[in-house]
Amino acid sequence: MRIDKYLWCVRYYKTRNMVTEACKKNHVTVNGQLAKPSKEVFPTDKITFRKDQITQIITVLDIPDNRVSAKLVDMYRKNETPAEVYEHLELLKLSKEHYRKNGTGRPTKKDRRDIDEFGNSPNPTLPEGEGDES
Structure with a gap:
């Protein structure tokens, strides 16, 4: 799954366009490398991104089919911030x-x-x- 779609699906950003802008501003890295919006993510990847003056660190546990409810987000990521x-x-x-x-x-x-x-x-x-x- 693309990084922009993943961060949108697990509810870190409200729209995919916001994720795309963050990627273009070099605020998103996957496994220590800068990520373009089309970068593919897989389970066990470590994503670091800056949002609202916070550098968030998450680990991908699973890939959702589409946007998930807020209650189910923890099944797909592990917050290590x-x-x-x-x-x-x-x-x-x-x-x-x-x-x-x-x-x-x-x-x-x-x-x-x-x-x-x-x-x-x-x-x-x-x-x-x-x-x-x-």
């Missing part, structure tokens, strides 16, 4: 949400006033009156 990689991804997600939560939209008037007040608060290390610019 280290756990530290997933922990690193969680840290990246948390660092992006450091200032504001996703989906909160633009700051409200109250948020803006709080931000302005925080920025205009007097510096406690300076003596009284030296930090004011009035």
Whole structure:
């Protein structure tokens, strides 16, 4: 089976076109060699690919006839990606949400006033009156 079809069948990519693009950008290797979308994969092949800032490592256990349900994916591949990689991804997600939560939209008037007040608060290390610019 072709590598693009295999990665699509085991639900790592949503479309075969996405797999093809990943192959063209040299994000997919089979047994340590760069893979074109038409590269054939066989059981026991080790596939390494980069997706969503994670380098995934999987071993082909069997070849599916066509796209399989999410429950049956483990019959066709063995995920060998280290756990530290997933922990690193969680840290990246948390660092992006450091200032504001996703989906909160633009700051409200109250948020803006709080931000302005925080920025205009007097510096406690300076003596009284030296930090004011009035």
